[in-house]
Amino acid sequence: MPRPGTTRDKILNAALRTIRTKGYTATSVDDLCAASGVTKGAFFHHFNSKDALGVAAAEHWTKVTSVLFAEAPYHHHDDPLDRVLAYITFRRAILKGELPEFTCLVGTMAQEVHQSSRAITAACEASISSHAATIEPYVAEAMEQRGLDPSGADTGWSAASLALHTQAVLQGAFILAKAKGGPAIAEDSVDHLALYVRLLFANHPQKGEAN
Amino acid sequence: MPRPGTTRDKILNAALRTIRTKGYTATSVDDLCAASGVTKGAFFHHFNSKDALGVAAAEHWTKVTSVLFAEAPYHHHDDPLDRVLAYITFRRAILKGELPEFTCLVGTMAQEVHQSSRAITAACEASISSHAATIEPYVAEAMEQRGLDPSGADTGWSAASLALHTQAVLQGAFILAKAKGGPAIAEDSVDHLALYVRLLFANHPQKGEAN
């Protein structure tokens, strides 16, 4: 178990920055060594291959982001629907600065390597799914509390599918932001997502007190 | 103006297949030559650089897809809202086969090259925007016909922003499909998109006859 601030961590943090900027394939091992001030020998001492670094970077991303979201304020609402809406508002609020600062590492990597590296793809999938799993219970609570059960409906959906849909919207918003060169379009899409969630739960008033 | 079936077209069609499968950066000029049965000399006779091929591929993609969508059946509904919903249904229906067969060339390329090639990024942006522009008037008609004017509302949106939002959802759905290795998750997200559009226009009945 390496301590923080070690060479390994420096490489991993450089990977987060560089891959989000240039993409995984266009990022060379030499790029990562230069960005982290480390020699090639040191790099391959800590990672058996570039793909192994890719997997480790995805896992590192999962840790970093899970801390960020765990400490975010959107969890502190009594109404679970408010937590979901505050989550979306939080996602919208962090669309600031340059593109590599707010876009998603694992979305970028999954797009590039899904046909060439099963290991990296699996690590990216796990990262997205584990993040979606943190908001799925809030959606499920909100549905239960309001007696919303659309599973059998013609247009059936579930807490899990809505949680993943939020991630799809965000990933798509990142792509449009990259194509257009700024976050404005991403903000619009996240606004549409927030409106969708509000409409889904409209006319389904909260049932008395929780519990 | 080159005729169809020429060497240039063979390279372009190989680029569509190969880049959607491997990504732009991971696709080498030699890959494209092998896939199209053309020598390197011929390749650089038709394209000054790999990036020039990237731009041409994005423009070729725009042509190919615009024909596909222009001939699709969703245009033949009297109610403009039905056209929008049928468009989404059509997008869902073509999520079939292997991933490289239904994912988006320009979304993939924009993600990879947005920091390295302005020319390719601009061509990708133009492709996405021009496609969104084909459904925006249907959205606008549906809004006008039903007296829906959310532009000044607290949760303001427009025909343009909704048209682009559909593209964001699709691009995000492609990324999740790549991460998960199949189209199932993408279908779920497109279903959510369809439900969103229906909810947006619910309780806004159509005003009499058109005209």
Added chain:
DNA sequence: GACAACATACCAACCGGTTGGTATTTATAG
């Protein structure tokens, strides 16, 4: 002196791109 943590030097394969040259088509002049 054993072992992890590095550093240096190096390699074969591959990268985008160029070279000099040839085959084929097209334009033009008599």
Added chain:
DNA sequence: CTATAAATACCAACCGGTTGGTATGTTGTC
């Protein structure tokens, strides 16, 4: 219609630089 000149289309071999990866050290620490 023919001779010829000029483009265009194409090819195989090659180039310098970069790629991911390795082999062989050296250093510090228990």
